[in-house]
Amino acid sequence: MYRPVNHGYIEAIIGPMYSGKSEELIRRLKRAKIAKQNIVVFKPTVDNRYSKEDVVSHSGDSIEAIPINKSSRIYDLIDEKTQVVGIDEVQFFDEKIVDVAVDLADKGIRVIAAGLDMDFRGEPFGPTPKLLAVAEFVDKIQAICSVCGHPATRSQRLVDGEPANYNDSTIKVGAVESYEARCRKCHVVKK
Ligand SMILES: Nc1ncnc2c1ncn2[C@@H]1O[C@H](COP(=O)(O)OP(=O)(O)O)[C@@H](O)[C@H]1O
Ligand SMILES: Cc1cn([C@H]2C[C@H](O)[C@@H](COP(=O)(O)O)O2)c(=O)[nH]c1=O
Numbered sequence: 001m002y003r004p005v006n007h008g009y010i011e012a013i014i015g016p017m018y019s020g021k022s023e024e025l026i027r028r029l030k031r032a033k034i035a036k037q038n039i040v041v042f043k044p045t046v047d048n049r050y051s052k053e054d055v056v057s058h059s060g061d062s063i064e065a066i067p068i069n070k071s072s073r074i075y076d077l078i079d080e081k082t083q084v085v086g087i088d089e090v091q092f093f094d095e096k097i098v099d100v101a102v103d104l105a106d107k108g109i110r111v112i113a114a115g116l117d118m119d120f121r122g123e124p125f126g127p128t129p130k131l132l133a134v135a136e137f138v139d140k141i142q143a144i145c146s147v148c149g150h151p152a153t154r155s156q157r158l159v160d161g162e163p164a165n166y167n168d169s170t171i172k173v174g175a176v177e178s179y180e181a182r183c184r185k186c187h188v189v190k191k
């Protein structure tokens with residue numbers, strides 16, 4: 001039977017909240033498992049929303065993951081048998097996550113990273129833009145705008161039901177109580 005040799009590359013799955021990034025990450029990782037690939041999945045410790053240990057989508061799909069607070073920890077937690085590395089919420093990692101992803105791909109590992117491309121202001125979020133530049137494959141996916149039903153590319157942060165202020169802190173873990181998916185036209189940031 002034909003078995004391809006390991007060939008490393010970086011796959012990025014990006015888009016706003018609720019666009020299906022985690023679902024797609026989980027789908028690819030579960031298929032890699034079916035192919036008997038050795039996988040290790042990471043998430044940032046700050047993301048304790050649905051679970052501390054698992055990657056969990058808004059629709060309830062999940063896969064076991066290792067929470068870490070520093071990208072270099074990945075080296076301690078993989079071994080020579082690791083063939084696929086999954087990373088969720090990549091926007092929350094330090095900038096070194098890009099070098100780690102490149103290094104793993106150079107070593108023949110398939111790296112699949114999912115995360116927000118933009119913060120609630122509609123501005124590039126953390127290390128995601130750099131990761132896109134070095135990725136072989138980028139899937140930018142959309143949610144459904146909660147206002148008009150068109151494809152949503154932005155994450156609307158709401159504070160007491162009102163659009164958040166531009167000067168709010170960038171990181172605020174949350175889901176439906178604080179965020180909606182919106183299109184460019186319906187996205188509002190108070191300045
Ligand atoms: N506005 C929306 N647009 C699309 N899907 C939504 C929306 N609100 C909730 N969902 C749900 O979110 C799921 C995607 O969740 P998830 O993979 O966790 O997204 P992401 O990781 O991009 O935030 C969809 O399959 C759907 O069930
Ligand atoms: C837009 C935006 C989001 N966040 C947080 C909110 C959630 O905890 C995650 C995104 O999760 P998802 O899997 O993509 O739904 O990020 C934030 O901290 N700051 C922001 O600007």
Ligand SMILES: [Zn+2]
Nearest residue numbers: 145148183186
């Ligand atoms: Zn809209």
